[in-house]
Amino acid sequence: MTSQQDKHARFVALHARPGAFVIPNPWDAGTARILTHLGFEALATTSAGLAFALGTRDSSAALDRDTVLRNAAQIVTATDLPVSADLEDGFGRSPETCAETIRMAALAGLVGGSIEDATGNPAAPILDAGLAAERIAAAAEIARGRHFVVTARAENFLWSRPDLGDTIHRLQRYQEAGADVLYAPGLPHLDAIRTLCQEVDRPVNVVxxxxxxxxxxxxxxxxxVKRISVGGSFARAALGALIRAAEEVRDHGTFTYARDAVPAVAVSAMMTPRDRNAS
Structure with missing residues (x-):
């Protein structure tokens, strides 16, 4: 088995090498094994994919910390790749709660995780920048010595606050607080992404x-950009295929969707764990 320390070293190295890498988002152990067999170099969990698999909406209130970390631990066990987790808002407002979330995530075998500054409250959707920075500082402090990469997320553009200046200012504060990677989902164009990358000195993730x-x-x-994730879009692509197949059967009584289905033997082959260190 690959050690957590080795996974962390590989994960850090991905952020340090030239160019950008893709970190796709499985939502369970099976999809983690498929993405591993397809040759990706690291994985990240998706709260949306997990929520849909559990039959609930994608919201911070729908998934508690134990559920998210249990799913993440199953993904960690299914692959030898470094795994980072979507840790929502840290599962609590206080810096201490965010720090405890990072501690628990590291114990689950994760080598990274993201903390966002959204509140989930439409009336006041984004945390005060000072408190948000304190939360990242607490997360970064507990991550030291635990082989863990902290990603700080600025959520303005997902909550109808398209203020690039404030987003950059927040991410600059988060990097000063100790964040290893910075992430502002929903930026509208390449010029905005370029400006962000020029104004910070940490690796930037784009979804x-x-x-x-x-x-x-x-x-x-x-x-x-250094790192590119896909969020819940792989999960939604899979659900789209399911819906189209079901609609064909319901509306036409035909089963042509099966022509595009992956053969069972191919999927079964991908369910065998691979270890880079295996002889």
Whole structure:
């Protein structure tokens, strides 16, 4: 088995090498094994994918910390790749709660996780920048010595606050507080992403496939992006295939969808764990 220390070292190295890398988002052990077999170098969990698999809405109130970390631990066990987790808002407002979440995440075998500054309250959707920075500082302090990469998320653009200046200011404060990676989901165009990357000195994560425009890995790398995730979009793509197949059967009584189904033997082969260190 690959040690947590080795996974952390590999994860850090991905952020240090030239260019950008893709960190796709499985939502269970099976999809983690598939993405591992397909040759990706690291994985990240998705709260949306997990929520849909559990039959609930994607919201911070729908998934508690134990559920998220139990799912993350199953993904960690299914792969030898470094795994980072979507840790929502840290599962509590206080810096101490965020620190405890990081401690528990490291114990689950994760080598990274993100903390966002959204509150989940539409009337006041974004935390005060000072408190948000304190939360990142507490997360970064507990991460030291635990082989753990802290990603700080600025959520303005997901909550109808399209203020690039404030987003950059927040991420600058988060990097000063000790964040290892910075993330502002929902930026509207490449110029905004380029400006962000120029104004911070930490690796920047960009998500693709949620909504709005998408850009290639090469285009994102050219403006300074280091890490590219897909959020819940792989899960939604899988659900789209399910819905189209079910609608065909319901509406037409035919089963042509099966032509595009992955053969069972191919899926079964991907369910065998792989270890990079195996002889």
């Amino acid at each position: 693709q496939g949620l909504s709005g425009p998408t850009w290639s890995v090469a285009e994102l790398a050219a403006v300074g």
